[in-house]
Amino acid sequence: MSGYNFAYLDEGTKRMIRRALLKAVAVPGFQVPFGSREMPLPYGWGTGGIQVTAAVIGPDDTLKVIDQGADDTTNAVSIRRFFARVAPGLRTTESTAEATVIQTRHRIPETPLREGQVMVYQVPQPEPLFRLEPRRAETRRLHALADYGLMQVKLYEDIARHGRVASSYDHPVMVGERYLMSPSPIPSFDNPKMHMSPALQLFGAGRERRLYAVPPYTAVRSLDFEDHPFVPLRANGRCTLCGSGESYLDEVVTDDRGGRMFVCSDTDYCGTRQAAMKEAAE
Amino acid sequence: MYVAVKGGETAIANAHAWLDEARRGDPSVPELTTDQVAGQLTLAVDRAMSEGSLYDPGLGALAVKQARGDGIEAAFLLRAYRTTLPRFAASLPVDTGAMAVRRRVSATYKDLPGGQVLGPTFDYTHRLLDFALAAEGYAPARSEEAEPGEDAAFPRVTGLLAGEGLMAPEVASDEEPADVTRTPTTYPATRALRLQRLARGDEGFLLGMAYSTQRGYGNSHPFVGELRQGSVAVSIVPEELGFPIEIGEIEVTECEMVNQFKGSRSEPPQFTRGYGLTFGRLERRAMSMALVDRALRAEELGEDATAPAQNEEFVLNHSDNIEATGFLEHLKLPHYVDFQSELESVRAMRAQVEAERAAAPQAFKEAAE
Incomplete structure (x- = not known):
């Protein structure tokens, strides 16, 4: 598309974002304020992730965009198409293995990430404490003091009331044993994938104007208690299409009489497995 | 049997084509031109420009047309365009004292230097649907009174009060204010930042807060x-020239609210100011902004800050309708991954309760009785 700089943002803005990202990488889990720009997509639809992707991507990169684990959800299609329009030369892919930059909303791919890959998370609410303390001036102080008692008490109350931690997604994590961080609304099933990941993980919250990062090989611990260890949750079933018993499953209602089936939420993972099964059968 | 709830490229393209068709409406009716929008739906354009933070009536009209008249969508279009524009200069402060006034009213003095100028206002109209306006070939009334001459002087009401020492002085500062469109707001914010955020805040939100x-x-x-409306000159000082040049005129509405202040340990009782300024002719907006500005000064003036409108983080973080609408409407995006984990979580919790119930049926029975 003519009239726009490569990847939409002007170079000055990209530099500003990259500087903030460098700071974020240097202080893992710390929320860095940045001059978030108005984007042609609405807030809440991934403006933070789009700005991060725009700032780090180059014409030699291969971009994958997923939403709910899938490459073909409307918002993923829309964002991928946006970059295809404004970043001439950029390759897009649906394959996790081929991608150099993966922008995601709500999932981490099943296929293990490797060194050199960049995960870009879309973050609606970067402040993990916001439900417990809405004043950001105050949460800033709590982070500075590493005072996370509020969150521990909340988890304790969950256990006392429900017998287990009631947060099933966006379960808070400690990064490098220093900062409490929102992993973005990924299911808690995905939390362990963040721990010691060889990929660089970047987080962008456009509306809230914050960036943060988890550098490669950083300890990411899901908050829990010794006697109530963190348990990632997944539907107890197998994917109807590829038979996987390990992947995160979406439940699909098939009729109005309680009929349902499970399919992989990660379309690339599921498709690859189906192709392999087909090949093996032939 | 697997009915995908996922849509692809084709679905999006078709939806956009349909939207375009719906926007155009009945093709047997002549299409609305942007000139018509700019000239006849001026207040809608003014609002889109204000909340979009971009003064350009032509683009504002295009945005209103493209947004099918939806104010927030129109403001969003303007903002997304604005963000791609280079910032080549910061203007000098506009001098609203030197405004070419079309309307100027004060509720605090019956008459004052410069006089009360009603101008084109809805005030005192009877809100009766004018069916003549629905017919074609309607000839508008011609206004008799000439607009006030350019040399008419309109000294500020707050200036009159200040002359008597009754108006708390505003501290002038030559410091270049931060730009809310470029830097994230941190709290506590400065008043300049607050006013910037209020100036682009949602009119309905500001109105509700003010109310x-x-x-x-x-x-x-x-x-x-005082409430004044009219056009002011915008000037910049280009670096290579070193002196101010006028680059154009914009129409603005300014409101100065006068509020009683009981005084504090260091300040005598006096009046304090709430300030509102907006593009175009949006009086309700300017007045709301002025009330909210004053409410947000509670802490600075040593008043108890207990109400929502006095809570800076609450007001400023929730006033932006582009942010708010985006985040609210994103709920339409698929959330089935998170919902799935919620389902599993609720099922697990229920299983636990049922297991406990099965283990101790007597206790539950007693509790039920």
Whole structure:
């Protein structure tokens, strides 16, 4: 598309974002304020992730965009198409293995990430404490003091009331044993994938104007208690299409009489497995 | 049997084509031109420009047309365009004292230097649907009174009060204010930053917040010291010239609210100011902004800050309708991954409760009785 700089943002803005990202990488889990720009997509639809992707991507990169684990959800299609329009030369892919930059909303791919890959998370609410303390001036102080008692008490109350931690997604994590961080609304099933990941993980919250990062090989611990260890949750079933018993499953209602089936939420993972099964059968 | 709820490229393209068709409406009716929008739906354009933070009536009209008349969508279009524009200069402060006034009213003085100028206002109209306007070939009334001459002087009401020492002085500062469109707001914010955020805030939100201060949520005894509307010159100082040049005129509405202040340990009782300024002719907006500005000064003036309108983080973080609408409407995006984990979580919790119930049926029975 003519009239726009490569990847939409002007170079000055990209530099500003990259500087903030460098700071974020240097202080893992710390929320860095940045001059978030108005984007042609609405807030809440991934403006933070789009700005991060725009700032780090180059014409030699291969971009994958997923939403709910899938490459073909409307918002993923829309964002991928946006970059295809404004970043001439950029390759897009649906394959996790081929991608150099993966922008995601709500999932981490099943296929293990490797060194050199960049995960870009879309973050609606970067402040993990916001439900417990809405004043950001105050949460800033709590982070500075590493005072996370509020969150521990909340988890304790969950256990006392429900017998287990009631947060099933966006379960808070400690990064490098220093900062409490929102992993973005990924299911808690995905939390362990963040721990010691060889990929660089970047987080962008456009509306809230914050960036943060988890550098490669950083300890990411899901908050829990010794006697109530963190348990990632997944539907107890197998994917109807590829038979996987390990992947995160979406439940699909098939009729109005309680009929349902499970399919992989990660379309690339599921498709690859189906192709392999087909090949093996032939 | 697997009915995908996922849509692809084709679905999006078709939806956009349909939207375009719906926007155009009945093709047997002539299409609306942007000139018509700019000339006849001026207040809609003014609002889109204000909330979009971009003064350009032509683009504002295009945005209103493209957004099918939806104000927030129109403002969003303008903002997304604005963000791609280079910032080549910061203007000098506009001098609203030198405004070419079309309308100027004060509620605090019956008459004052320069006089009361009603101008084109809805005030005092009877809100009766004018069916003549629905017919074609309607000839508008011609206004008799000439607009006030350019040399008419309109000294500020707040200036008159200040002359008597009754108006708390505003501290002038030559410091270049931060730009809310470029730097994230941190709290506590400066007043300049607050006013910037209010200036682009949602009119409905500002109105509701302002109204709440009138109904007892936050102490306020406001008077419209002055409301003025008209055009002001915008000047910049290009670096290579070193002196100011005028680059154009914009139409603005300014409101100065006068509020009583009981005084504090260091300040005598006096009046304080709430300030509102907006593009175009949006009086309700300017007045709301002025009330909210004053409410947000509670802490600075040593008043109890207990009401929502006095809570800076609450007001500023929730006033932006582009942010709010985006985040609210994103709920339409698929959330089935998170919902799935919620389902599993609720099922697990229920299983636990049922297991406990099965283990101790007597206790539950007793509790039920």
